[in-house]
Amino acid sequence: MKKIFSSLVLAFAVLAGLFSSCNPEEIETTFEANPATATITVTVLEGETLVDITSSSTINAASNLLGADLKVNGNKIILTGNKAIVAQKITVNASATVEGAVKSAPAAEVSITPVLAGGISTYAVTMIILPADHDYSYKFIKSEVVDEELGQFTPKGTGHDHEGQIWAYNESEFVLDAVVKYDDIHGIEGSTYSFVGIPTLEAQDAVKAFAAGLGKENLYNVPSYIEFKVSAFSMYTVYGLHIWEDDYYDVIRKNAETSVETKVGEIIVTRVSTNAWKAEKALPGHEGHYHPGHGHQDVHGYSSNAGGGIFFAN
């Protein structure tokens, strides 16, 4: 009995010492990346007063969707990719009942930049509902990217420098769940305008009014989170890209009698959008272990090796 007791004490002391802490986690061995999403937040102004009438407006969008589904939820147009979203243009339409009549805003066009599977991008656009008998209108011409700013997240703990960029490591065979906070900045920063020719005072007022409305500062700057999974034996990082674009509009005067349109001014609206995505690649020296999760490519058991195979200890 003494032998049994002393042996048990020794053995269980060893067992107790082996557990210094227990940590529950969500561990999986395979995953599919979430579909990419792009969200356009639409602001609608009444043409005479430039009052925000978004809540009482009807918004819809049209495009030749390329590999994505489109849904309108209130004043948000949401694209969900069939995994990734390719570059494409979305035409936004808005209408509202003003003074008892349904009136529409000139269509706006938003250029969606490519978004990888699991990535998130956000945009904003302002539209002005015009009175039916208004002599002046505006027309979207084009967008141009004028600036970009790329940021990278800082891993908690030890980051690893590879080719000038900081990566976090997942050295286990498990898929890890990760959440990274980033600054989601999107909206209208402002506008500039110019006259074409020597327009009348009335035309000048129209140009200024449209510029004030379309370029009304309306910036969203909210801390947001991108949730993603990390493949086994990988290194990963998160990028946040802010894109500044200039949207060009022409202000036109329509002759009620002849229906001839005359360009009286130009407006440039500066708009910012944000695109956040996760990137990962094989851990150095573990290229054979690394298999990207479903959604990036098919997963096969075989991967290239240098010819010598693997010995597992038994």
Next chain:
Amino acid sequence: MLTTGLMAQERSVGVAEALVKSGFTNVRAVENDSLFVVTVENDAYKLQASGLAAAIRVLEEQGVMDGKSVKIVATYYNVPQVTLTYNPAVGRWKTSYRLDDGWKLVKREAKSNSSIGNVDIVVYPQLSLMNLIIDQVYQSLWQLSPAVEFSPWPGAKVSAQVKIPLFNDGYGELEDKVHPGLITLSQRFRIPGNIFGRVSAGLFSNNRHGVALDLYHPFSFNERFSIEGSFSMLGLSYWRGFEFHYNVSSPVLKPYWSAKVNYYSPLLGSQFSAKVQKFLLDDYGVKGEMVRHFRYCSIGFYLEKGLNSYARLNGGFSFAITLPPYRYRRYGHAPRVTTSFIGMTYNANNEQRWFKENKYEAGDNIMEKNGFNPYYIDKEISRYNINY
């Protein structure tokens, strides 16, 4: 000459004492008019066949083989495994999985030198290699993996292993740290019909934990044929040093099962197996294996194929080598430090995702079950120059 009851009892006591003195545990001995039966559990020899040969020599020295049939029932963690029968008419020993009248006669006798509470510190040296990068032949991981092992009650085994890295090239940060290995509580049992079983619970290989049931049945009509089955519910976990991380997302445990058919060829000293399995990634696979058993090592070759489109044909070889010392002593109640085996499995197709099998005890290897193979024992004990 008939033996009186008192003389039989004295002789059986003397034989039991001699067996205990030779290092055997869980010793019982009993004699009647026609039969002399002992039970022994090998605690002094690394190889089961070596231990049984030593037990036979003790019986010879004690003069037991005097025209009476003699039986040795070999146990393992107090569970009877095989019966060795000496037939004086033939003058040979014959081993079988069957338990017969000898076991019925001896099992109620008092045991001497119980193995309960004996503690071993078993060192498992481990070497892993991988050829995954072009500019280096092999990256390697060298580990010493000692385990504390003991039996708290009949049939049970507790094993708690620690992995100590000696050299780590390319196996990642987690293997750089000293961390626990397999930690298991197993219960062995035997039920009528020649069915051997083991239930295990704890932390297994390949970062799995859970419970497992293994069953083994050699056929009575021909013990060369046998079937095996395994069923387990496994979850995912890993160690970061001594921090234990375990999965809580659904499903927390997933089933794994396998079914295997074996044939042992005494002529070739080899076992041929065909196995079908369902793995944790919900994939199915078939595996063919051949293992050649030598005295101190076993070498096997295998081919496996997944039944889904992802898992390609894979194959390789495996080996297990019994490490010295091959004979050892136990000194009182002090834990005994010894080695077990070293083994590896070569994976030619670099397969790391599919076909993941599991070990449920640190000592599991391709040699172990063959230790009580009746045909193997008969061949081995004949090589120990035993005078029948």
